[in-house]
Amino acid sequence: MASVKLTTSDDKEYTLDRELIFQSNLIKNMVTDLDVFDAPIPLPNVTSSTLDIVIKYLKIHKDDPPPPDKPIEKAVDDMIDEDKELMKLEFNIMADVILAANYLDIPGLLDIGCRTVAWHIKQCKDYHEIREKFNIPKELWRSEEEIAEMKKELNGILG
Amino acid sequence: MTVIPQKRKKGASVLKQSTYDHPFGIKPMGNSYFDSSNGIKECKSHGLSVFNVLPEQQLLELLIYLGPEAAAKLAQTSRAFYVYCYHDDLWRQFTIKRFNGDFEFIINWRNTFKSKYQKYIQDSPIKIQGFYSDLLYTAWRCVSVPLKDLCGVENDNIDRRSNMTLEAFIQEYMIPNKPVILTDVVQNWPAYKKWNFEYLLGTDFKFRAEAVDITFANYYKYMTQCKEEAPLYLFDKKCTFDEKMRNDFQIPDYFNQDLFSVLKEKRPDYRWLIVGPERSGSTFHIDPNSTNAWNAVIKGSKKWILYPPNHIPPGVYPSRDGSEVTSPVSLAEWFLNYYQDIQDDPIEQRPVEAVCKEGEILFVPNKWWHCVMNLEPGIALTQNFVGMENLESVLNFCKKKPEQVSGFCHGDLYEEFKKGLQQDMPQVWDKVKHLDQASAKETWNNLCMEKSFSFSF
16 A cells, blocks of 8 residues: 655654545645655645644545535534544634645535534524634624614524 | 724715725735735734634635524624625525525625515625735626626627528538628527517526526516626526427528437437526536537627637636536636736637627537627527537547536437437438447547546556
8 A cells, every 4th residue: 555645834744545645635636646656745734733633534534435515504413423523623723624624625524624613603692602702803893883784684584 | 802993984985986996895915015004904814713724715615504694693793704704605605595596686695685584674885994805806806897898899700601501501610610600590580579588577487597496587686686706697498498489499401400309308408598697608618518509699799709629728627538627717707817818829829709799690619618708688599419510529429438428317328329310310320330330449449548647557
């Protein structure tokens, strides 16, 4: 089994089975297109701690059939327990994982990352709670009328 | 951290509103440097908090997962989230996912969505300062830039012919596989006088527009109001077979060969009514199964750009086997990014292009790349066909690239087509059967070639 070498942004080198890392379309295409087997592939926007999480995901899913087309608004309950466990992360780390999944082109990981973030936002009863949960600094940017307008609008959608 | 509120200008403002001013005040990235030296602080990095690391495209995809309710809540947290969560494309997806074609469009998608739940009240966009995004600004540019400036309407190098004999048409255009506009066909159709928006409003069809089934009344509300980079495009096959419309046009002799007819009810889709607002259209593609096509403009006008077979248009990246075409940009953005550039290309590399006007019909030869932009609201009819001149090309395509056959769900198109020709048109089959016999070895060689291309050993 041939392997692929990767270097993270903090300069750690990983040697991974092709079968495992080929769940990343980026790496798969790079290796098959360019025949780069020996030189380590640099991942300038993936840290080793993020890559560790990505590798955990790849190990959970190494025997999966190819993923179907991307679903929209799927419930977090559809996720398997291992994925739910894996996604118990600080939000800043979760954002890094989504970034890495996007960069490495691993659709399944991107999907569970987005679903989990969406689930957390949906749990919040209002925007104050979202701000608190995601550490979004308070901004005063709307007039009283605009606040009232947006609130009314939201209530309309919520029914 | 608290950010000082920005005063919004009310009434007659000091600055003249430029055509390119984004309603939310979004500016291209380049402006951030200039603004910051004037004391305007950018609001994206703290407003998005941990999500600021994500590329914008990825952030927008994440927001789709939220659904409308959570997106509307998130919009209230910061200026940056407000701008992304109010990006109308998001609401287009929310609306279509929840209501399919059962909506009455009002101004934009978000208002349309809202109007399903509450009495419609128009809101005014909140204009913010310090937000920079090339992605969102470009999307806005593509919506607002005048099409006449964008599409080179004066560039017109396709032959226009009238009063042609069938023989001349075949010799001069069909056999050389060359585009031409015929100016004296559509005028004779009852459809030319009859089909207009009022007429379609009187029909009771459910039309197909991409993944949406919609009445014309609802589509018309949409197409007369929408301001979108890539408007929803009505492409309906069923209505052109309905007796109400079928007798309003006659397929001209030039295009009357129809060898796929031997496939009977199994034949791939081949005729569509096309309706769309200005700025709607199709990005670069090649028509399926190596078929020829004609496109008749009944109302409106269309800008066509065509590149001959094997000349891949700039900004288009087909997969190695040709099965997939990715044009990473929308039609308007293609014109914005590439069309201006190709004006400097040497003449032999320039595309074939023209504005096809009301009453004109364009012959689109097989295997040519093409894109089409509606310059005004329009109605058109199009049909794909197989004649003697492209029969070999079609057979070769179906035999050698069965995985790329499109619109056929009854097994092997090559085998079915062959069977049909043998049964119904044996004299035609006799002329091409050498392809069938000669090709066992050739097909094998081709397969080997393709293999060695797609997997590097």
